[in-house]
Amino acid sequence: xxxxxxxxxxxxxxxxxxxxxxxxxxxxxxxxxxxxxxxxxxxxxxxxxxxxxxxxxxxxxxxxxxxxxxxxxxxxxxxxxxxxxxxxxxxxxxxxxxxxxxxxxxxxxxxxxxxxxxxxxxxxxxxxxxxxxxxxxxxxxxxxxxxxxxxxxxxxxxxxxxxxxxxxxxxxxxxxxxxxxxxxxxxxxxxxxxxxxxxxxxxxxxxxxxxxxxxxxxxxxxxxxxxxxxxxxxxxxxxxxxxxxxxxxxxxxxxxxxxxxxxxxxxxxxxxxxxxxxxxxxxxxxxxxxxxxxxx
Amino acid sequence: xxxxxxxxxxxxxxxxxxxxxxxxxxxxxxxxxxxxxxxxxxxxxxxxxxxxxxxxxxxxxxxxxxxxxxxxxxxxxxxxxxxxxxxxxxxxxxxxxxxxxxxxxxxxxxxxxxxxxxxxxxxxxxxxxxxxxxxxxxxxxxxxxxxxxxxxxxxxxxxxxxxxxxxxxxxxxxxxxxxxxxxxxxxxxxxxxxxxxxxxxxxxxxxxxxxxxxxxxxxxxxxxxxxxxxxxxxxxxxxxxxxxxxxxxxxxxxxxxxxxxxxxxxxxxxxxxxxxxxxxxxxxxxxxxxxxxxxx
DNA sequence: TAAAAATACTCCATAGGTATTTTAT
DNA sequence: ATAAAATACCTATGGAGTATTTTTA
Numbered sequence: 237x238x239x240x241x242x243x244x245x246x247x248x249x250x251x252x253x254x255x256x257x258x259x260x261x262x263x264x265x266x267x268x269x270x271x272x273x274x275x276x277x278x279x280x281x282x283x284x285x286x287x288x289x290x291x292x293x294x295x296x297x298x299x300x301x302x303x304x305x306x307x308x309x310x311x312x313x314x315x316x317x318x319x320x321x322x323x324x325x326x327x328x329x330x331x332x333x334x335x336x337x338x339x340x341x342x343x344x345x346x347x348x349x350x351x352x353x354x355x356x357x358x359x360x361x362x363x364x365x366x367x368x369x370x371x372x373x374x375x376x377x378x379x380x381x382x383x384x385x386x387x388x389x390x391x392x393x394x395x396x397x398x399x400x401x402x403x404x405x406x407x408x409x410x411x412x413x414x415x416x417x418x419x420x421x422x423x424x425x426x427x428x429x430x431x432x433x434x435x436x437x438x439x440x441x442x443x444x445x446x447x448x449x450x451x452x453x454x455x456x457x458x459x460x461x462x463x464x465x466x467x468x469x470x471x472x473x474x475x476x477x478x479x480x481x482x483x484x485x486x487x488x489x490x491x492x493x494x495x496x497x498x499x500x501x502x503x504x505x506x507x508x509x510x511x512x513x514x515x516x517x518x519x520x521x522x523x524x525x526x527x528x529x530x531x532x
Numbered sequence: 533x534x535x536x537x538x539x540x541x542x543x544x545x546x547x548x549x550x551x552x553x554x555x556x557x558x559x560x561x562x563x564x565x566x567x568x569x570x571x572x573x574x575x576x577x578x579x580x581x582x583x584x585x586x587x588x589x590x591x592x593x594x595x596x597x598x599x600x601x602x603x604x605x606x607x608x609x610x611x612x613x614x615x616x617x618x619x620x621x622x623x624x625x626x627x628x629x630x631x632x633x634x635x636x637x638x639x640x641x642x643x644x645x646x647x648x649x650x651x652x653x654x655x656x657x658x659x660x661x662x663x664x665x666x667x668x669x670x671x672x673x674x675x676x677x678x679x680x681x682x683x684x685x686x687x688x689x690x691x692x693x694x695x696x697x698x699x700x701x702x703x704x705x706x707x708x709x710x711x712x713x714x715x716x717x718x719x720x721x722x723x724x725x726x727x728x729x730x731x732x733x734x735x736x737x738x739x740x741x742x743x744x745x746x747x748x749x750x751x752x753x754x755x756x757x758x759x760x761x762x763x764x765x766x767x768x769x770x771x772x773x774x775x776x777x778x779x780x781x782x783x784x785x786x787x788x789x790x791x792x793x794x795x796x797x798x799x800x801x802x803x804x805x806x807x808x809x810x811x812x813x814x815x816x817x818x819x820x821x822x823x824x825x826x827x828x
Numbered sequence: 829t830a831a832a833a834a835t836a837c838t839c840c841a842t843a844g845g846t847a848t849t850t851t852a853t
Numbered sequence: 854a855t856a857a858a859a860t861a862c863c864t865a866t867g868g869a870g871t872a873t874t875t876t877t878a
Contacts, residue, residue, distance in 0.1 A: 239608060241537055242868085256833060269869050271833060276868095281615045288833070290878055297618035300811045304611035308604050312535060315600035319577045322593035515596045538843085552858060565844045567858060572843095584858070586853060 241312065243277040244305035246270050247285065251302045254291045277301075318515045326354035326519050333362045333369040334382035337461060338506055341480045342382070342397075346530035353526060373511060380520050382527075385507045392509040393517060395524040398531060401503040402476040404495040405468050405486065417498040427473035429464055461485050468492060478504060537608065539573040540601035542566050543581065547598045550587045573597075614811045622815050623652035629665040630657065630678035633757060634802055637776045638678070638693075642826035649822060669807060676816050678823075681803045688805040689813060691820040694827060697799040698772040700791040701764050701782065713794040723769035725760055757781050764788060774800060 249259040250270070260270040278285050285298035294302060317328035334343065339361065350357065362378065370389045372378040385394050406413055461477065465485045468475050469492055477485065477494070486492055508524045510517060545555040546566070556566035574581050581594035590598060613624035630639065635657065646653065658674065666685045668674040681690050702709055757773065761781045764771050765788055773781065773790070782788055804820045806813060 237867095239537065239611070241535065257831095265868090266870060267833070268835080268871090271835095272868075275834085281612065283615055283619050285615070288877090290832080292833090295618075297615045300614040300618070301611055303811070304607050304614065308607045308611075311600050311604045311607065315535070315597055315604075316577065318596040318600065319579055319581070319593045322591075322596070323579050515599070553856090561843090562845060563858070564846085564860080567860095568843075571859085584852085586857080588858090 237276060237280045239277060239280055240273075241308070243273045244308055246273045247277060247298075247302060248305050248309060250274060250286065250292055251294055251298070254293060256292055259292075321516050321519050324356060326522055327356035329358040329360060330516070330519070330523070331360045331362065331377070331379045332382060333364055333372055333378040333380070335366060335369070335384070336363045337478060337481060338382055339363050341484050342506075342527065342531070346527050349530050350523075350526055354522075357523075373509065376511075379514070379516065380508055380510050380523070382506065382508055385505045385509065389509050391512040393512050393514075393520075394507055394509045395521055396505060396507040397524060397528050398480075398506055399503050400478045400480045400506050401496070401501040403479055403482050404474060404497065405465065405477045405482065405492055406474040406495070407468065407471060408491050408493050410474065410493070413493050413495055420497060420502055429467050429473045429475040465490070465492065476502065480506075533572060533576045535573060535576055536569075537604070539569045540604055542569045543573060543594075543598060544601050544605060546570060546582065546588060547590055547594070550589060552588055555588075617812050617815050620652060621818055622650035625654040625656060626812070626815070626819070627656045627658065627673070627675045628678060629660055629668055629674040629676070631662060631665070631680070632659045633774060633777060634678055635659050637774075637780050638802075638823065638827070642823050645826050646819075646822055650818075653819075669805065672807075675810070675812065676804055676806050676819070678802065678804055681801045681805065685805050687808040689808050689810075689816075690803055690805045691817055692801060692803040693820060693824050694776075694802055695799050696774045696776045696802050697792070697797040699775050699778050700770060700793065701761065701773045701778065701788055702770040702791070703764065703767060704787050704789050706770065706789070709789050709791055715794055716798055725763050725769045725771040761786070761788065772798065776802075 246259065246263055246265075249262045250256065253259045253262060256271055256274075257267045260267040263270060274286060281297070281301065283297045284295050285301050287293045287295055287298075313329065317330075320328040343361065347359075350359070362372070364372065366383050366387065369378065369381040369383050370387075373381050373392065374390050381389075382397075383389070385396065404413075461481050462485060464475055465477070467473070469490055482494055486494060508520055508527075510520045514520070542555065542559055542561075545558045546552065549555045549558060552567055552570075553563045556563040559566060570582060577593070577597065579593045580591050581597050583589045583591055583594075609625065613626075616624040639657065643655075646655070658668070660668065662679050662683065665674065665677040665679050666683075669677050669688065670686050677685075678693075679685070681692060700709075757777050758781060760771055761773070763769070765786055778790055782790060804816055804823075806816045810816065
């Protein structure tokens with residue numbers, strides 16, 4: 237006999253539920269039907285996949301089979317998604333990864349318009365730092381990433397969405413705010429607050445200011461932009477915020493002030509990236525256009 | 533209806549043959565049977581995959597579907613291979629990549645013993661430079677690579693097979709051969725022949741000799757170790773050969789001589805590498821042992 | 829001794845085969 | 854005109870259901 241997709245679906249369900257009955261229920265079939273298919277699969281492979289007992293657990297061979305089965309089912313979903321887009325644009329599932337310093341400020345505004353324009357689009361969102369996004373994109377566990385462009389993302393196509401300048405955030409009355417114009421060099425000597433290590437934003441901030449880490453970087457580290465703003469508010473120092481985030485994070489009654497830098501402004505470039513040659517690149521460009529439009 | 537593996541097999545066969553009848557033949561079914569399954573697949577996906585005519589060609593959606601189908605069928609083969617190894621070690625297919633400067637000198641000797649010990653093993657061999665091997669390993673199009681260890685191969689496990697020292701190859705009577713002992717520094721000033729750019733062996737050779745490219749490297753480049761030896765024979769210069777290759781490439785009547793370097797010898801370290809956590813790592817270690825043993 | 833999985837048996841959906849017609853070049 | 858694919862129709866395999874027994878913790 238041959239291995240069937242159905243058998244693989246049953247196997248994955250069984251791996252998830254550890255119980256033939258519940259797995260069957262999850263697959264909308266009866267327990268004997270599922271049992272028979274699993275038995276059939278074991279027979280074709282010539283090895284036991286399931287350790288029968290009070291709980292149904294996987295044998296080592298079962299673990300291996302389930303891993304492959306998941307890949308196969310995932311690829312099958314992608315087959316449906318990809319062929320579907322030739323029917324109507326932006327139909328089906330797109331797994332989008334985005335930076336935690338971007339997603340919450342860009343996507344919520346854009347979603348209503350997107351749902352309206354492309355009702356058959358299903359966006360699966362995952363937030364992760366830039367390195368993880370790039371890796372997930374290459375490994376195929378993400379279809380599309382919303383991230384900082386111009387870094388090494390591997391073999392990708394990029395689509396610019398916006399330039400996001402860094403603004404100075406300081407408590408009202410801070411000496412840096414008084415100047416007629418603000419240059420990046422003016423920051424020297426002022427304690428600069430950063431995010432926790434590992435955030436891609438830090439090197440961007442430091443590089444944007446042509447500063448190297450160390451002397452002026454403060455020892456306090458924040459775990460999100462929200463707490464970073466809080467730290468500035470408590471007088472621990474100043475920081476740079478992407479304009480995109482600044483609008484949302486800095487409340488007008490917080491006693492904090494934002495200031496633009498004189499040109500050339502420090503900035504980051506945000507956009508979409510996908511694997512070079514991806515079948516759905518047209519879809520991805522459409523999505524990029526929609527995102528860009530939602531910012532106007 | 534649901535997409536079935538059989539439909540995907542038929543689709544791939546059709547993509548390969550561009551002809552329903554021959555595709556059917558290739559799948560050991562009749563033409564109407566294959567036609568029906570393709571029609572069924574198109575119906576479930578809701579889109580035409582095939583452009584019917586004198587030749588059966590793929591529509592854009594068909595291209596996409598075939599690409600995914602190939603992935604799925606490949607994963608299915610891997611499922612069989614991987615679960616099979618829990619039955620008997622080293623059963624099934626292993627896709628092995630190897631350096632062109634290693635494969636022909638190591639594998640032919642080892643194959644007979646391997647076939648004897650593991651008759652159910654099917655080795656698929658692919659020769660490629662180190663960078664390609666590393667990429668193919670990570671992308672999953674190879675299971676195992678035989679390459680120079682100690683370079684950046686990504687998230688892999690490594691298994692040492694042998695240290696392969698570089699020997700000096702020079703025409704008999706060459707001044708470098710007269711010395712009592714030969715040090716790497718002695719090469720300075722002698723034209724050193726290298727392989728074509730892109731070969732991983734060049735930087736290894738240059739680094740091994742603590743020489744940087746340029747002054748002493750000759751302008752002539754060889755495309756294989758065989759022609760490299762020929763170039764030395766025609767008096768264009770000297771070169772370094774891995775000992776593994778030297779035995780096979782340098783004929784005793786060629787008028788060429790090999791000389792060992794004094795310790796510390798320049799050398800390369802050869803071994804197997806596979807993706808970290810690969811299910812068949814036990815198999816790969818067994819294969820490594822067998823290769824090592826075949827060298828004794 | 830219960831809960832869980834396997835077995836026994838029936839039914840029907842469907843893949844595949846043969847024979848034939850339709851379609852494209 | 855002719856090769857190639859679709860259609861019509863039949864057969865049989867096998868997957869799913871119900872009812873029941875067997876297993877095991």
